[in-house]
Amino acid sequence: MQFSGSVDINAPRDRVWAFVSDLREVGSCGPGVESIDAVDATHFTAHAKVSLGFIVAGIIVNLEVLEADPPDRVVFRASGQAQGTAVDATGELRLSGPAGGPTTLDWSASVAISGAFAGAGSRLIETSADRQIGQAFDCIRAKLEA
Secondary structure (H helix, E strand, O other): OEEEEEEEEOOOHHHHHHHHOOHHHHHOOOOOEEEEEEOOOOEEEEEEEEEEOOEEEEEEEEEEEEEEEOOOEEEEEEEEEEOOEEEEEEEEEEEEOOOOOOEEEEEEEEEEEEEOOHHHOHHHHHHHHHHHHHHHHHHHHHHHHO
16 A cells, blocks of 8 residues: 655754654653663664554554664664554655745555454555544644644
């Protein structure tokens, strides 16, 4: 599945960069994220509860910063497993706009789901993902514009 979008954030570009390039910070806005622990400068482990309709599962996600081009672009990978389900994703965040803001954050993600959640059907997954992605970017915007 492919997802993408754009969000305008009323904050200076360097502030947005500092937030989105730190997976602990940006990850704190992920739906159901309970904790994120740093393994090293580019590897993190997240614990979350994810829901899809009436299905709720605890999941451990390994996060990795693959590329960083400050203050313009960051690419990351996430892979996780819950009972009977596996998720693999690669995402990219691109920043543009004047140094003093507002900053435009363009994002894209490629997500592969297998197992129990995949059996729920792509339409249900996409609808749930769109809602949760919207909540995550609302959180990012709120934290950066505060």
